[in-house]
Amino acid sequence: MAQLTHTALGSWSGGRFMNFGTEIAQERLLALLRPGGGVDTLVTADVYGQGGADELVGQALAGLPRESYRLAGTIGHDFYTGERAGAKGFPRFTNPALRGPEEYAGYLRMACEKSLERCGVDRFDLLMLHNPDRTGYTSEAVWEGMRALRDAGLTDMIGVAPGPANGFTLDVIDCFERFGAEIDWAMLILNPFEPWPGQLVIPAAERYGVDVLARVVDFGGIFHDDVKPGHVFGERDHRTFRPAGWVEDGAAKLERVRPIAERHGLTTLQLACQWTLAHAPVKSVVPTLIQEVGDDARPVEDKRAELAALPPEVVLSAEEVEEIRAIGDNTGCMALKGGVPNYDGEPVADNWPLDGELEALAGRWSIDPRRELQPQG
Numbered sequence: 001m002a003q004l005t006h007t008a009l010g011s012w013s014g015g016r017f018m019n020f021g022t023e024i025a026q027e028r029l030l031a032l033l034r035p036g037g038g039v040d041t042l043v044t045a046d047v048y049g050q051g052g053a054d055e056l057v058g059q060a061l062a063g064l065p066r067e068s069y070r071l072a073g074t075i076g077h078d079f080y081t082g083e084r085a086g087a088k089g090f091p092r093f094t095n096p097a098l099r100g101p102e103e104y105a106g107y108l109r110m111a112c113e114k115s116l117e118r119c120g121v122d123r124f125d126l127l128m129l130h131n132p133d134r135t136g137y138t139s140e141a142v143w144e145g146m147r148a149l150r151d152a153g154l155t156d157m158i159g160v161a162p163g164p165a166n167g168f169t170l171d172v173i174d175c176f177e178r179f180g181a182e183i184d185w186a187m188l189i190l191n192p193f194e195p196w197p198g199q200l201v202i203p204a205a206e207r208y209g210v211d212v213l214a215r216v217v218d219f220g221g222i223f224h225d226d227v228k229p230g231h232v233f234g235e236r237d238h239r240t241f242r243p244a245g246w247v248e249d250g251a252a253k254l255e256r257v258r259p260i261a262e263r264h265g266l267t268t269l270q271l272a273c274q275w276t277l278a279h280a281p282v283k284s285v286v287p288t289l290i291q292e293v294g295d296d297a298r299p300v301e302d303k304r305a306e307l308a309a310l311p312p313e314v315v316l317s318a319e320e321v322e323e324i325r326a327i328g329d330n331t332g333c334m335a336l337k338g339g340v341p342n343y344d345g346e347p348v349a350d351n352w353p354l355d356g357e358l359e360a361l362a363g364r365w366s367i368d369p370r371r372e373l374q375p376q377g
Contacts, residue, residue, distance in 0.1 A: 001156050002125055004070045004185070004213065004284040006277065006312045008041035009033055011053040013289035014300065018048065019238045021221070021290035024300060032289060032300060033060040035069035038308030042069060043187075043213070043286055045130055046115040047077035047090060054118035061120060071121060072213070074161050074187075075111040076130035089164075092349055094135040094142065105145035112149050126185055126213075127155035131163045133349045134339070137175040147182055159185030159210075165350065167336030169197045169373060170358045173204040173365060180208030190214040190282065192257065192275045193222065193250055193328035197336060200367060205281035214276045218287035222250035223272040226298045234293055243334065256327050264315050267306050271316075271324075278314045278321045285310075332376025342374040 014032050015023035024032070033056065035042055044057045054073075061069065078098055082091040091098060093107045112127060127149060129136055136142050137160075146158045160175055162168040166189050176183065186205060190198035194216065205212055220239045221227040229248045233240050254268060261271035273285045287307065291300040316324075335342065337350045339358045347353070354369055362369050 002067075002070060003211070004072065004126060005040045006284055007039045007273070007307050007310055008043055008070075008072070008213065008284050008286040009035075009039055009304075009307075010215070010286050010288060011042070011044040011048060011057050015291055016049070016056065017053050018288075019234070019236045020288050021237065021300075022234065022293050024291050028301075029056070030060050032304055033057065035061070035064065038310075039304065040069050041072065041125075041284060041286075043072040043074070044115075044119065045074040046111060046118075047079055047130065050079045051114070051118050054115050058118055058120035066121065070125040071119065072126040072128065072185075073112070073115050073119070073124045073155075074128045074130035075108065075115060076132060076136065078107070078111075080111070088349070092131065092133045092136060094133055094139065095349070101139060101141035104139065104141045105148055108142075108145040108149060109152075109154075112154050116154065123153060124155040126157045126159055128159040128161040128185065128187060130161050131350070132160065134171065134347060134352050137168075137171045138178060140178075143179045143182060157184035159183055159187065159213075161187035162338070163187075163189075165337045166194070166334065167197060167340065167373075168338035169200050169336065170354075170361055170367070170369070171338040172201050174358065174361055176204045176208045176210055177361065180204075180210060183208070183210050185211045185213055187213040187215055187286075189216045190276050190279070191217045191219045191223070191272050191328075192324045193219045193253055194330055195325050195328055196331040196333070197373065199279070199325075200365075200372065202279050202281055204365065210281060211283040212279070212281045213284045213286060214282050215286050216288065217272050217276050217285045218269060218290070219250060219272065220246070221288070221290050221292065222247070222254055223269045223287070224290065224298070224303050225254070225268045226292055227251070232293060253327055257324050260316070260320055260324065266315075269303065269306050270310050273307070273310050274314055274316050275321055275324050278316055331372070332374070335375050336373055340373050341369045
């Protein structure tokens with residue numbers, strides 16, 4: 001079984017999907033995503049562009065030997081029969097208005113096969129459950145369906161990819177406790193300026209032998225070193241949803257960690273990747289490569305070259321990792337998604353009340369939900 005490489009690219013890079021920066025031309029985008037030159041893992045999601053991202057990936061992979069790259073896919077949003085709910089996106093396939101548990105496996109098989117067809121391959125190296133709701137984290141029928149895809153040879157490994165927002169901490173750990181013997185990978189948000197809440201999941205990943213693919217390693221572009229105070233974002237840029245002042249705060253922190261990067265001959269992006277890979281379960285990092293707006297903006301190809309040159313061995317000391325974490329500590333900076341103590345409404349696709357099961361789980365992992373899983377101050 002081939003593992004993912006230590007660097008990866010997502011089909012959301014380059015501005016075509018998810019509205020990060022400006023969209024680059026088709027040929028540049030295909031060259032950006034094509035595995036090779038030190039970045040040999042590509043990650044896609046079937047819901048992006050309702051299959052459009054998969055098709056783009058298929059073009060980027062065309063003609064490459066299958067053994068020369070790793071491909072990770074994600075499925076779980078039903079854009080086949082579900083209706084989009086504006087900015088909330090498409091419903092999860094486990095929505096009871098769409099189907100019951102007896103149909104989960106059939107949906108997963110269909111979605112996997114269609115995604116593979118669009119990508120032009122016959123199997124994934126890794127297939128993850130994308131942005132699950134509470135049912136997705138806990139349903140035996142869901143994970144029987146995922147296991148069946150692996151057993152059928154449609155994927156070598158299976159995993160879970162929480163999101164789209166930050167959080168789902170107890171739910172991911174719950175998923176590991178229930179299905180950790182089957183889960184190979186989890187994709188989590190983790191970077192030096194967002195150690196919280198992702199670090200709370202790391203001990204469970206270690207215990208259950210789950211490898212971690214870390215996303216948002218660039219912290220919205222701050223670690224690319226070209227998002228400065230006063231930066232102008234496009235009207236629909238995904239980063240406009242971040243709290244006011246995040247650029248100024250991130251830029252100030254970047255100057256505090258820059259000497260550590262220079263000490264090791266690293267760029268700031270490489271420092272972010274190194275810090276993230278210093279966490280034992282983290283085996284691969286997938287920053288978003290963003291072409292910022294403006295004729296004088298740094299070319300996205302330069303950012304890819306930095307990622308490709310990332311040393312695979314961690315060069316940071318344990319003391320440096322802790323120093324960076326302390327500088328970037330973001331505990332309590334936002335409302336989290338999933339099962340959290342500050343949510344008391346009806347369960348929805350990405351939020352649900354903290355129930356007795358999750359309370360007990362928090363106790364087993366020495367997590368205080370009211371202190372560690374809700375906004376502070």
